[in-house]
Amino acid sequence: MTPAVALTIAGSDSSGGAGIQADLKTFAALGVYGASAITALTAQNTRGVNGIHVVPAEFVVEQVEAVLEDLPVAAVKTGMLATPAIVSAVAELAAAGRLPNLVVDPVMVASSGDRLLDPEAESLYVESLLPHARILTPNLREAEVLLGTTIRCLTEQREAARALGALGPAVVVIKGGHPVSECSEQAVDVVWDGTSIHELSAPRVDTVNNHGTGCTFAAAAAAAMAGGAVPATALRTAKDYVSLALSRGASWQLGHGHGPLDHFTGSHR
Numbered sequence: 001m002t003p004a005v006a007l008t009i010a011g012s013d014s015s016g017g018a019g020i021q022a023d024l025k026t027f028a029a030l031g032v033y034g035a036s037a038i039t040a041l042t043a044q045n046t047r048g049v050n051g052i053h054v055v056p057a058e059f060v061v062e063q064v065e066a067v068l069e070d071l072p073v074a075a076v077k078t079g080m081l082a083t084p085a086i087v088s089a090v091a092e093l094a095a096a097g098r099l100p101n102l103v104v105d106p107v108m109v110a111s112s113g114d115r116l117l118d119p120e121a122e123s124l125y126v127e128s129l130l131p132h133a134r135i136l137t138p139n140l141r142e143a144e145v146l147l148g149t150t151i152r153c154l155t156e157q158r159e160a161a162r163a164l165g166a167l168g169p170a171v172v173v174i175k176g177g178h179p180v181s182e183c184s185e186q187a188v189d190v191v192w193d194g195t196s197i198h199e200l201s202a203p204r205v206d207t208v209n210n211h212g213t214g215c216t217f218a219a220a221a222a223a224a225m226a227g228g229a230v231p232a233t234a235l236r237t238a239k240d241y242v243s244l245a246l247s248r249g250a251s252w253q254l255g256h257g258h259g260p261l262d263h264f265t266g267s268h269r
Contacts, residue, residue, distance in 0.1 A: 003033040004226040007099075010079025010218060011063060012054075017213030017260030018043060018081055024220035024262035030241065032226050036069055037063035039179030040082045040160070048242035051109075057085035062074070068098060069131035075101035075226035077218050078129075080116070087117075087124040094132035101225040102221060104133040105218035109141040112126050122146070131168030135231055137218045138164070139175045154188065154251070161192040170194055171231045175217060176201075191235060200235060202243040216261055218243040219244045 006027050013019035017266075020036050039060050069075060076099040081087045093099050106125055108117050117125075117206040130136060140151050143160045151157050152157060157174055162173040176188040189200040216252035220241045224234035240260070249262035 003031060004036040004074045004223075004228070005033045005035060005216065006063070006075045006077065006222050006226040007035045007037065007067055007071075007073045008077045008079065008222075009060070009081070009213070010105075011035045011042055011082065011233035012028070014041075014043055015045040015211075015255065015260075017046065017258075018215045022215045022263065023219040024079060024080065027226075027240070028217050028228070029264050030220060030223040030237075033071075035067045035073065037067065039080055039082070039086050044184065045257065046259050047257035052082070054082045054086075055081065057089040060086050062091050064090075064093060064098075073100065073136060073226075075103065075222040077103040077105065077222035079105050079215055079218070081121070082117075084118070084121040084124055087095040087121050087129060090092065091124065091128035094129060096212040099132070102133050103135045103137060103218050103222040103225070105130060105137045105214060106142050108145050109139075109232065122237075125209070126167055130164075134225070135171045135173065135218075135221055135234070136164060136169035137173050137175060137214070137221065139214055143174045146160050147184075154190070157188075157190045158197050161190045162199060162247050165194060171199070171235075173235055175214060189235075189239060191232075202239060203251055205243070205246040207246060208254050209249045209254070209255070209261065210246065210261045211260050212259040213242060213246065213261065216245065216263065249263040 011019045024034040041053040085251035161172045161174050172192040174190045186201045187204045220238035221234045224237040234262045245261035245265050248265040
């Protein structure tokens with residue numbers, strides 16, 4: 001059978017654990033054919049980012065157009081968009097209806113807490129891109145940036161999900177990779193589906209091999225929707241896949257920092 005097609009618009013991770021590389025591995029593991037448009041090249045490894053070379057926005061669009069004119073893309077996932085120009089260009093494609101089943105992973109804050117985008121790009125996310133997202137997947141720190149607030153407990157995480165939903169995305173999931181005080185033993189993702197709040201929960205995996213977890217979750221949700229799943233089912237698929245990938249890769253010793261997940265766990269390798 002011909003596989004469903006998903007497109008990722010994101011940055012390249014030279015160490016292979018996050019970004020385009022994680023997205024394509026996730027698509028493949030879930031039985032979806034992956035295409036890509038690269039927004040930035042990074043020189044990085046498990047210990048950190050040594051350098052970034054940004055792709056011009058015009059060429060990002062050229063990559064996307066080349067894919068869309070030839071392949072039946074059924075879902076799109078965005079990751080690191082790097083600059084205001086790229087955020088704006090992707091938002092224009094989304095507004096024109098060119099990016100079906102759009103999953104926006106707003107890569108804004110590094111695990112160290114450092115901001116990865118300037119204020120103009122952050123504003124463009126809110127004003128131009130979020131209204132076209134079928135699913136928005138910030139982690140706690142990114143949700144704080146988008147809303148200009150602080151999330152310290154599960155109640156505030158729920159309130160933030162509802163507030164982000166008011167900005168336009170059809171579904172919001174605030175990922176629980178960074179624990180709030182009352183759920184440190186569980187990775188709790190809070191979902192706003194447009195009408196109500198519910199939670200996706202799994203035991204927190206004790207491992208340093210968590211590089212690319214957010215990218216992987218969003219890519220898994222996009223892959224599931226490319227295959228025909230509704231958002232609720234896609235998010236459950238993503239949660240289960242990431243939890244298993246974390247568990248299976250927990251004891252790996254790849255690199256000297258935060259290592260990757262086992263992206264091909266449960267696949268046909």
